[in-house]
Amino acid sequence: MELWFTEEWLKGLRISVKVDSVVYSTQTEYQKLAIYDTKQFGRMLVLDDVIQTTECDEYIYHECLAHVPMFAHPNPENVLIVGGGDGGTLREVLRHPTVKKATLVDIDGGVIEASKRFLHQWNSGFSDPRANIIVGDGLEFVSNADSEYDVILVDATDPVGPGEVLFALDFYRSVKKALKPGGIMSAQTESPIAEPAVVKSIWDRVRSVFPIARLYTSPVPTYPGGWWSYTAGSTGPEPMVPLRKPGDDWGLKYYSPEIHERAFVLNPKMQKDIGVYDQGGDHR
């Protein structure tokens, strides 16, 4: 017998990966959670039948989400992660020696618990003394903060289900308020090739809230379309410019200062589809 996990990437488009073993499977308070071991993707976390993070390419996603705003900020000391219960973003944030405190707020404690038990590649940050882990409503948590954070990272699930509120205009306004002056936020903002209209609608919201908004991309092979977007909003520093470099001993696999700059170069069709110009190379 063969066990295959199939995800409907889009209507009429499916990806299927052969499962070698079911590591864990449960129903949390918010969603169906499964962890599978597979040959092609390695260990992977699936929430409500959607691949969230896999051993084979999580480094690309987490390094891009975390290090682009972290290196664009002159001195990130107090960092907030909204979502990200798998721990991958927290792991990357804590590599920065400037960080004094990293707070992670995920609404689903079941994800954090599952990561602590089974996602060893992801979970090292949970035991760091600088980590402050909160199970709670990210939207509410951010609304109650005022000029507290240097960097805020929004590591949400797709904009359906529990993650939906983390893409709303009011949420981005709260994020801006929760940032210290000169703060930067970055959010995962879906696939620019599979769903450009979704990316555009998120982009328009971020741009309406932040004086500086920038879209950047990377490959993420296990997400729909294989190509992913992130949106940075800043009230001060230019997100496109890295101010420091990672240490050689960090062992980064995707991020580098050159990749940082490259990530903001968008092709003409994407510029037009999403309405993002003024990042260099304006091809209207």
Add this chain to the structure above:
Amino acid sequence: MELWFTEEWLKGLRISVKVDSVVYSTQTEYQKLAIYDTKQFGRMLVLDDVIQTTECDEYIYHECLAHVPMFAHPNPENVLIVGGGDGGTLREVLRHPTVKKATLVDIDGGVIEASKRFLHQWNSGFSDPRANIIVGDGLEFVSNADSEYDVILVDATDPVGPGEVLFALDFYRSVKKALKPGGIMSAQTESPIAEPAVVKSIWDRVRSVFPIARLYTSPVPTYPGGWWSYTAGSTGPEPMVPLRKPGDDWGLKYYSPEIHERAFVLNPKMQKDIGVYDQGGDHR
């Protein structure tokens, strides 16, 4: 009833796309050929059950393969395309007003015929008076050429089946001999994330033949891993530097001078996996 096309991207990894209609299906002299209409990928050409080119993303592949070497060459007049029977690469080459003659050699006349009948988005170049279309063995054709071409583009199928010989060391030697002094070649060289060992073995061959070898990448969502590589070999010009710009009226959707330069920036893991350094940002 629903009809789905499923491709085995790698062992234990499949992509499936719902087929709205079978446009054409035949057995050519060399391979099984099918053209399907699908919602997610648009019209697509399938050879021996492997997706070759789709309406939704062929522009990325063809613009990258063609325009990077074409714009890095100071004056490409005589161009050779090996493979590429669908016509997409030819279409892009012929956008360059410098081109006096573009020869396309594909071993499978069935692919060219199918494109002329059904692949309207791809086939405009076949009727251009500068196009010289030859049904024949690309390997043999190139072997018989000597200092003839400014640019040679290797638009091969995967390195199994009829396309295999177009990845061999002897073939690259013939390509170098077929180029005029100061010529540039570019080849599609598989997925750097799904099959880094394959990319590395091709890279090592190209690098052993050409004094200047450069690897560049782009997303191609419908190819395995969603991320593709191309290798440029040059006996003169630097492939990383575009010398001219496309006209606004070309309507390019992926290529721009900024994308050209960005495409050569490789992340640390890829540099290490494939052994490509010295393209800026050497992260050993």
